[in-house]
Amino acid sequence: xxxxxxxxxxxxxxxxxxxxxxxxxxxxxxxxxxxxxGMTKKEVAEGIGVSxxxxxxxxxxxxxxRVGLIPSLAEVLGVPVQFFLAGRPxxxxxxxxxxxxALRSTSGAQRNRALGFAGQTWELAYALEKRVQLxxxxxxxxxxxxxxxxxxxxxDPAEAARELRKRWQLGRGxxxxxxxxxEAHGIVVVLPSEADQATAKIDAFASGGxxxxxxxxxxxxxxxxxxxxxxxxxxxGHLVLHSASTGDIRQExxxxxxxxxxxxxxxxxxxxxxxxMDLGQLADISRTWGVSVKSLIYRCRELGLVSEATAxxxxxxxxxxxxxxxxxxxxxxGFPGEQPVMLRQAFELAERDQGLxxxxxxxxxxxxxxxxxxxxxxxxxxxxxxxx
Numbered sequence: 388x389x390x391x392x393x394x395x396x397x398x399x400x401x402x403x404x405x406x407x408x409x410x411x412x413x414x415x416x417x418x419x420x421x422x423x424x425g426m427t428k429k430e431v432a433e434g435i436g437v438s439x440x441x442x443x444x445x446x447x448x449x450x451x452x453r454v455g456l457i458p459s460l461a462e463v464l465g466v467p468v469q470f471f472l473a474g475r476p477x478x479x480x481x482x483x484x485x486x487x488x489a490l491r492s493t494s495g496a497q498r499n500r501a502l503g504f505a506g507q508t509w510e511l512a513y514a515l516e517k518r519v520q521l522x523x524x525x526x527x528x529x530x531x532x533x534x535x536x537x538x539x540x541x542x543d544p545a546e547a548a549r550e551l552r553k554r555w556q557l558g559r560g561x562x563x564x565x566x567x568x569x570e571a572h573g574i575v576v577v578l579p580s581e582a583d584q585a586t587a588k589i590d591a592f593a594s595g596g597x598x599x600x601x602x603x604x605x606x607x608x609x610x611x612x613x614x615x616x617x618x619x620x621x622x623x624g625h626l627v628l629h630s631a632s633t634g635d636i637r638q639e640x641x642x643x644x645x646x647x648x649x650x651x652x653x654x655x656x657x658x659x660x661x662x663x664m665d666l667g668q669l670a671d672i673s674r675t676w677g678v679s680v681k682s683l684i685y686r687c688r689e690l691g692l693v694s695e696a697t698a699x700x701x702x703x704x705x706x707x708x709x710x711x712x713x714x715x716x717x718x719x720x721g722f723p724g725e726q727p728v729m730l731r732q733a734f735e736l737a738e739r740d741q742g743l744x745x746x747x748x749x750x751x752x753x754x755x756x757x758x759x760x761x762x763x764x765x766x767x768x769x770x771x772x773x774x775x
Contacts, residue, residue, distance in 0.1 A: 402454075405454055405457060405458070405468070406454055408457055408468055408469060408471060408472055409451065409452075409454045409457060411471075411472045411473045411474065412451050412452070412457070412471050412472070412473070413471060413472060413473035413474075413477075414445060414446050414447060414448040415446075415477065415479065416470055416471045416472070416473075416477070417442075417445055417446050417460070417464075417471060418446045419477070419503050419506065419507075420460075420464040420465075420466050420470060420471075421442075421446075421464060422496075422499040422500050422502070422503040423464075423466075423500060423503040423504065423507070424463075424464045424465055425496060425500050426463075426464070427439075427496075428442040428443055428446075431460070431463055431464065434459070434463035435452075435456055435459040435460055435463055436459075437452075437456070457471065465755070466753070466754070466755070467753050467754070467755065469753040470753040470754070472753065475510070475752070475753065476510060476513050477506065477510065478505065478506030478507065478508070478509035478510050478513075478597055479506060480502045480505055480506055480594055480596055480597065481502070482498055482502070482632065482634075486592055486593050486594070486622065486625040486629065486632045486638065486642070487501075487592045487632070487634070501592060501603065504579060504603065505592075505594055505597075505601055505603055506597075507754075507758075507762065508575060508577050508601060508603070508730075508762060509575070509597045509598070509599060509601060510752060511730060511752065511759070511762050511763070512575050512599055512730060512733075513598075514748060514751055514752055515730060515733040515734060515737060516733075518733075518737040518741055518743060519733040519736050519737050521573065521599075521729065521733060522570065522571055522572065522573045522729070523573050524572070524573030524574070524599060524600065525554075525555070525572040525573055526572065526573065526574065526595075526600055526626060526627065527539035527540045527550075527551065527554065527627055528540065528627055529595055529600055529626070529627075531598050532595070532596055532597055532598050533595070533596075533630070534595040534626065534627075534629065534630040534631075535630065536627065536628050536629060536630055539554075540554075540627055542628070544624060544628060544641045544642070544644035544645040544648065545644055545645070545647075545648040545653070547624075547627055547628060547645060548624070548644075548645045548646075548647075548648035548649035548652075549648060549652060551623075551627060551649065552649065552652065555568065555572060559652050559654065559655045560655060561675055561676045561677060562649070562650055562676075562677065563677065563724060564724030564725065565616050565619050565620065565650075565677070565724075565725060566604070566616075566619055566724065566725045566726060566727055567724045567725075567728070569602065569619065569623060570727060570728070570729040573599065573600070574599070574600045574601070574602060574623075574626070575599050575600070575601045575602070575727075575729065575730070576601075576602045576603075576604065576619070576727040576729070577601070577602075577603055577604070577727055577730070577762070578603075578604050578605070578719075578726065578727060578764070579603065579605055580761050580762075580764070591603060591604045591605055591618040591619070591621070591622055592622065593622035593623070593625045593626050595625075595626050595630070600626050602619065602622045602623070602626070604618055604619055604622075604727075610716065610718045610719060610720075611679070611716035611717065611718075611719075612677075612716075612717045612718065612719045612721065612722050612725055613673070613677065613678055613679035613682070613716075613717070614679065614716075615719045615725055616650065616677055616678065616725060617646050617650065617678065617679070617682060619725075620645070620646035620649045620650050621642045621643060621645070621646040622642070623645070623646070623649065624641065624642035624643075624644075624645030624646055624649070625638070625642050627645070628641055628642065628645060629641075629642075647682070647685075647686060647689070650676065650677065650678050650682075651676055651678055651682075651683075651686060653690065656672075656676070656686065657690055659672055660672070660683070660686065660687050660690070660692055661687075661692075662692060663693075664684070664687070664693055664697055664698075664700075664701045666680065666701065666704060666705060666708065666714075669683045669684065669687075670713045670714060680705055680714065681702065681705060684698050684701045684702060684705065685698070727764075730762070730763055730764075731763045731764050731765060734748070734763050734765070745759055745760060745765070
């Protein structure tokens, strides 16, 4: 049984209100809560004293848990009792609606948890959008939860990247504040907190299957701002190029090609790249254009400036320099323009102008306050008592 969460609202409901929750019990909410908790049916069953088959029946709706079991379900899964009620907008996704960069190395449980996280993020955005007008979605081919590739942009990845730069009036030079640009064009971008370790272990992913396009960026193996930016551009490529995820290497390569052209347009970067491999020169270009030296070596090879053998030797030399100044990774925290702020600022605006409180928002969503704070990226504002 979970004991790592604060006291959950709703556990002290009287019999009449608990019966009302039972009457309005929504099976998909149980599945969502289980996925978010990263638990199997067997684990949940053991926590409340029923069989795994019973949990399966609760989730399909073929039977309901007894009224007295609902508080136990809430406690085991770390949600308020009211979380199981029907009637609230729900962000539901499946794997065909999300592009995972490392699909084969991602377990089903990890994907389910990540999809639950994405759904919750949309629910939070929806609740805030009732109070604050978020930026309008300006994403070619996107129409309220559906992607129609080729409608407004070319199906060729590099050409699509050039056309999107033109549409968003980004010019042909270095692209600063990529994440902020995506948010300004209506894309919800989110970074799972360190507390949500399971989601944070998954490579970045995107979904166009909700009423707002969503990109989840994660540090995974390295907290590196250049990798972070490339991941963001890669997921943006999925959003404009692919209507559904097939998990094949072709889609991943197309998204990579889009990202490379979006961040370093061929006509702009080609005159700057050295004709002979020079890591010092590439390091200077890296800082100006906000991309990694490794990606620039690949770009040199891709554009025919160096051979495969030369690029391979450059990668080896780069690896030896990985801990040296100018070549070591830089954390995302040092680059505010690459950190999402849209949802947090929407809450702060609603808080200031409409008196919205974290408690009220948590109650509306039927989440714990800590979960709302976590997804908003809002730290506890209470003063810390220190005993000396």
